[in-house]
Amino acid sequence: MTTRDRITSRAPQGSVPVFDGDPLFLYLVRHADDNLILAQRLSQWVSWAPELEEDIALANLALDFLGVARALYTYAGEVEGRGRTEDDLAMLRTEREFTNVLLVEQPNGDFAHTMARQLFFDAYQLGLWEALSSSADATLGGIAAKALKEARYHFRHSSTWVIRLGDGTEESHRRMQAGIDALWRFVGELFVGDDVEAAMVEAGVGVDPSTLQEAWEERVSDVVSQATLSVPDDPFQRMGGRVGFHSEHLGHLLAEMQWMQRAYPGMEW
Amino acid sequence: MTTTSERTSPAERFQAIIDADEKIEPSDWMPEGYRKTLIRQIAQHAHSEVIGMQPEGNWITRAPTLERKAILIAKVQDEAGHGLYLYSAAETLGVTRDELVELLHTGAQKYSSIFNYPTLTWADIGAIGWLVDGAAITNQVMLTRTSYGPYARAMVRICKEESFHQRQGYEIMLRLCNGTPEQKAMAQDAVNRWWWPALMMFGPHDSESTHTNQSMEWKIKRISNDDLRQQFVDMTVPQAEYLGLTLPDPELRWNPERGHYDFGEIDWDEFWQVVKGHGPMNRDRLEHKIKAWEDGEWVRDAAAAYAEKQQARRAASRTGG
Secondary structure, eight states, X not given: OTTHHHHHTTSOTTOOOSXXXXXXXXXXXXXXXXXXXXXXXXXXXXXXXXXXXXXXXXXXXXXXXXXXXXXXXXXXXXXXXXXXXHHHHHHSOOGGGOOOOHHHHSOOOSHXXXXXXXXXXXXXXXXXXXXXXXXXXHHHHHHHHHHXXXXXXXXXXXXXXXXXXXXXXXXXXXXXXXXXXXXXXXXXXXXXXXXXXXXXXXXXXSOOGGGGHHHHHHHHHHHHHHTTOOOOOOOOOOOOGGGTOOOTHHHHHHHHHTHHXXXXXXXXX | OOOOTTTSOHHHHXXXXXXXXXXXXXXXXXXXXXXXXXXXXXXXXXXXXXXXXXXXXTTGGGOSSHHHHHHHHHHHHHHHHHHHHHHXXXXXXXXXXXXXXXXXXXXXXXXXXXXXXXXXXXXXXXXIXXXXXXXXXXXXXXXXXXXXXXXXXXXHHHHHHHHHHHHHHHHHHHHHHTSOHHHHHHHHHHHHHHHHHHHHTXXXXXXXXXXXXXXXXXXXXXXXXXXXXXXXXXXXHHHHHHHTOOOSOTTOEEETTTTEEEOOOOOHHHHHHIIIIISTTHHHHHHHHHHHHHHTHHHHHHHHHHHHHHHHHHHHHHTTO
């Protein structure tokens, strides 16, 4: 693991990631975390959507991401071999042990913010799952192939909304642009690899995220221009999710999500 | 004796369909009272599904396991789907969904009072599935035979999903009752709070019910409130016994002469208080619903504006503009 210090460099000087282990386990868990945290965010929309059809759609998205998270956690638990279940991994790790990208933990904001977050992440997952469909790890490949089908629907849903809102009314245009501006600083992290990814690429299991960037930019800029919007030219990109250096939002999200397992430890539900 | 359709009046043809136990369809003539009753009832049913998303949605983000979370999201999603389905059935009677939503927001139309109680613990999600969905199914199975075709057909599909929900709710209760003493106490507390409101879901006694007689004659309603309530009690008591939970009614006991369970009197003061808007959560539920609707207005406006622009663009490209 020669690139270990590249990881820590994204967190403050002196901080050390609190996780360690089999790269495959870490690889599966980080993607599971992405999907779980986004599912949790989307599920917060239920009963708050702009119309009933969208309540159904957002719940559907939440279910899809949750389903992928569960499959990945379960497999990660098997790989780790210590008997941890999907719930142990989801409910009993701390803020510093979660390795999701910062984008997915950002609050829902208004519907435009949520759709901007979704566009960025859906466009990323299209490339990710496509690449991982041919993973040398058959289990991961199977999960990816199924997720790819869902990702195509997700991307259609978010891109359609971004275009509608961008090219809708003056107010929706303003809100959609604000959503894109607010979340742009979290997209760079999607494409920066570390030693975990390097090990997975070498094993033919994973994908180098930097190879996903070009197609992502094409997809997103196509949607953004159809929506009569633009992306900010601020080069600043915030990093740290993959080493557990999160925004302040994640702790609150976990406090809510993990409440039952923390308050009533070791029970069956 | 044969009568040609030219010689019978629309009212006679309507009655003949009802008498023959066939379905009234949207294009058939129907008495204005029949139409109004159905709009009121189907809309109230649709509103109940939509408002019902709130108390259960309250536990989605805190569900104890990922599997429970997935099941609960899917359940609440089903409720939104039922709402859509029922609004569509109401629209066949000549009203729009937007009009009905407006009537809900102004308080002119109601939703089931059961949703004016709060979900305080995880066990409430089990109790709602078991008792509230159980009571709803008792009513809805009857409605699969209601005389208005679109409503009856909506009910067939909804009943299938509801019975699935009820089994899931019962399964949550079973897990709690087989768990630690703390979990069992949580289950008992939930049943204590939900049992009587579930019985209230069937409405006032037949002798007090203003709509029952006419609705029974039109075969919109096919079993009376009190009979449905008895069916529900008879079905549920053995289930509670299996769980080892006590239903909070000291007068509840098997009556071998009647072949039914006897049970105590509902607190009708509480019932009417909640109906009239003074239940624990009436105000919260409606404010939540209205806020979601108002917060979403700019999104709906944008979708409409975009659709208009697209239409104009297509028209322009057709004329070579």
